[in-house]
Amino acid sequence: MLLRQVHCPRKPSSLGATRRFSTTSPLFLYRDTIQNLKIGSHTRVIFQGFTGKQATANAVESRAWGTNIVGGVTPGREGVHPVLQDLPVYPTVRSAVDNLKPDATGIYVAAHQAAGAIEEAIEAEIPLIVAVAEHIPLHDMLRIHSMLKSQSKCRLVGANAPGIISPLGHCRIGFQPLPAFSPGHIGVVAKSGTLSYETVASLTRAGLGQSLCIGMGGDVVAGTDFVDALRVFERDEDTHGIIIVGEVGGMAEEEAAEWISSYHQNTPNPKPIAALVAGKIIKPGYVMGHAGAWAGRGENSADEKYRILRDAGAVMVDHPSQFGRVMEKLMGSKESQPQPKPMKSRRQYHTNALSSGFLRPSAGTALPHFDQSQRQERRALHYQERQASAMLESEYNVSTVRPPASASPRNAWILSLTIDRSKREPCFLLMDANPESTEPPRRIPVDRNSTGIIHTALGFSDVELPELVQLLFALENIFYKYEAVAVEIHVALTNDGGTRLWIYDPRITFDDAAFRSCGRHEALHASRKVSREVIDPAELDAEKDGIVYVKLGDQDDPSYNIGTLVNGAGLAMNTVDALALPPHNANAANFLDTGGKATSETVKKSFALLLRDKRVKVVFVNIFGGLTLGDMIARGILLAFGELGLEERGIPVVVRIRGTNEEEGQRVLRESGLGIWAFDGFDEAAAKCVELAKAREEEERDN
Structure with missing residues (x-):
């Protein structure tokens, strides 16, 4: 049907x-x-x-x-x-x-x-x-x-991608920071723009250039994925090595791993492949900056993706700055590489440090009244549960109940109409509701056969088909009418010998871009406040300014003491990940993505958000500029110092600015006369954050 x-x-x-x-x-x-x-x-x-x-x-x-x-x-x-x-x-x-x-x-x-x-x-x-x-x-x-x-x-x-660039062919269609790129023989494909910039900058510093760099982008569905890029790199005579930069969400990394495994088995002299996966530390149920940076039902974590790629034969790194050294080793001699002009390398500089024990820094149609100039550049998943029940009952005559006590996990299923990211189309997803089940979820295309397939897969042979048809009809209509990411319900059979289909725990997950970009579904967006969604007030305030801010860890755990301020979702995820790994072994208090078009005012507001978290002992600003300008970020930091009283609060600030206008940004900080620790390398900056956070905790204990 x-x-x-x-x-x-x-x-x-x-x-x-x-x-x-x-x-x-x-x-x-x-x-x-x-x-x-x-x-x-x-x-x-x-x-x-x-x-x-x-x-x-x-x-x-x-x-x-x-x-x-x-x-x-x-x-x-x-x-x-x-x-x-x-x-x-x-x-x-x-x-x-x-x-x-x-x-x-x-x-x-x-x-x-x-x-x-x-x-x-x-x-x-x-x-x-x-x-x-x-x-x-x-x-x-x-x-x-x-x-x-x-x-x-x-x-x-794309979409939501930095574009595509050929340093060998001097062709750029996108907004990548050109100083980071150099002609060479390494192909790069990445979900994250900022992580791809870090990657190519690391290669360029190592004297290794790039042949072709493809931005897969961070959307839920991508026009070009990892396997597409790998096929190009495999056949391209100018590409001698390959880098993949992935992140949490979807299954593109697993598909790339499958391709790599087959490639290694069937190719006598395979090109070396290295990879990174960002998003190991996330907050479940949250979009980590990119529209697609969240793990859906049945999808692997970033840690699992890392392991799968490693087992397939990719050489894994934990931070993109490591790619230069790794690829230099994998590629062997660089004699065949066009020799790029090395990027200038700087060590730390410290401006005006004080002499204390720690650094004291001195559904519908377009709405006619919707004003496009007021769009918020924030993207999130919103969850509606009461609303979902009401929609099913009132619009489609599908009755929902409380989770039935008679429904054991062994005869309950989760049924969802959602997105098959690999096939770039909607699908029904069916999985056992038993959390201990090892059965993988089943993805079923939305077509004339889906009802029969789902009916058979459920094993509810006594349930009349029309009852299931009505339910699937409701899910599909809600999905399209409200532009949902997923419309999910639990289903089970009664245990009393009857054949009634229990339908409970409905949930709609919708992407708010349809409202924020186009003004659609205003009523649904307004009803967000009646959902079970619990959001920190600071996170809601961040949305108003186009900032993605997510608190991490137990709010009473003082070890989450490094506030992070980063431009770009992938870089923000990887910053949190890398801080947690040896040798730093530190905990970030938050994920904060200023967005790809951050301004000085955005940076100041980001500082204000970080300072609302009493756990924060040091602020780590990690910027790699594409559209974001290094000098603009630097001026935003100075603005925060003046207006937020950072000097009086005595909160150390460690800054790493790379990319577009990095020299001017570093000069602005150096000449400011304020107490700011500035670094060129990530590891040095992270180590200083850990050192300053510990020093500040010790001073607070002494006082």
Whole structure:
């Protein structure tokens, strides 16, 4: 029986009517477009949103570096670019394609416009589409992926990705910090932008450059995944070594491990592969910055992913700064490497330290009233439980009960309509509710056969099929109508000899990007306060400023004493992970991601959040800039010192700034006259944090 599809709402103004796209032959699949990832000096690039401030700045820099930008698109405009006056601007993607014959497009538009822009690029059959925007609603991207899977012309990188860059071919489609990159023979694929920057900087310092770096991105579903990238690297003669940078969430790392294992078995002289997995220390039920950085039902932890990749033959590291040394050893002689100019290496400097025992630093449709300028750049999973029961009862006549005492774990199941991240589509997920069960969850496609498959798998042979049909119909309609990430219930049979199906513990998990980016489902978002969700007030305050802040550990445990302030979700996760590992063996009090577009004001507000946690004895600022500028971060730190009274509070601050404008940022701190410990290397900075935190605890005990 085929369940009725309820399509997610979309804005007619941004997405338009349904468009046609190429379906050349069923023999050609989306996976056959991976060759489109091999960019270089030959790649003709256009920008969508070409005359916007961000696109203009990026185009000027990328073009000066060597990227072959041939023009772009801005709806309603035609002529030449106001800054790049030798480059044409077209009002539509189709007219740009007809005139410029591009090989790739970089999409530089806001999240609420991005899905429509991607759809236009697919319709125009541009071979490579790079989407950098964060916070594109999940269901918009599911629709895009259903289009991509039915054609063989276009390949998507992203969304929520730094893009793709070929240092060998001097082609950048994204916002990667160019000083970190150098031409060479190592291919890099990463979920996290900031961790990929750390990775390539480590390689460059070791005298090892990069052939091609692909940003998989941190969304729930990605246009290009690890296996896609590995297939490119395997065939690419310019790539002699490979790096994978993963994180918690999804199964892309496990699929990469399976590919690596097969590659090693079937290849006489395999290219060396090293890897990292961030997110070993997380707070269950929370999104750790990236939209996809959370472990769903039946998914492995970051620790388990680490082990699986290691067992498959990847050489594992705990921090991206280690990749240079590891790959230098794996690659052997560097004589075949184009020799890049080494990045400048600095040791610590300390400005104006005082002489005390520790450092005293001196559902619906678009809402007409929704103001896009007030969008919050925060993404989270929200859980609704009472609301879920009410929806099932009132809208679909599905009765829920309290967890029945007669339902033992052995005859209870968890049934969910959620996302199959690997197949980039919705699926039913069925798993034994017994926590001791070793049976893996089963993912069942949403199609005409799903009802029968689920009925058989449950083993509830006496349950009438219409009862299950009604339940699945309700789950599917709620999933699409409210743009959910998952709609979950428990099911069990009565133990009294009857055949009644108990339905209990319903739960909706929804991604709030549809509301925050596009203004949809305002009522559902407002009802968040009636859920069981318990959030620290500081975490809620952080959301208002676009900051992702998650408290870690027992709130009464003083060992969680290092406050972390980081730009980028992957780097923030790895900072927390690396602090906990030997030789530091320390506990971060929090995860804090300022976001990829942090400002001085954001940094000041981040400091204010950290200082609300009385456990914090030292603040560790770890920044690697792409869009975030090092000098801007430095000025934010100085702003925090002045307005928050850090000097009077006597809280040490350790800063590590790398990436864009790092020299200027370090100069600002050095010349500030304030007591700030600044470092170039992570391990030195982390060791100083541990030292200062212990010193401050000792002084507090003495006083």
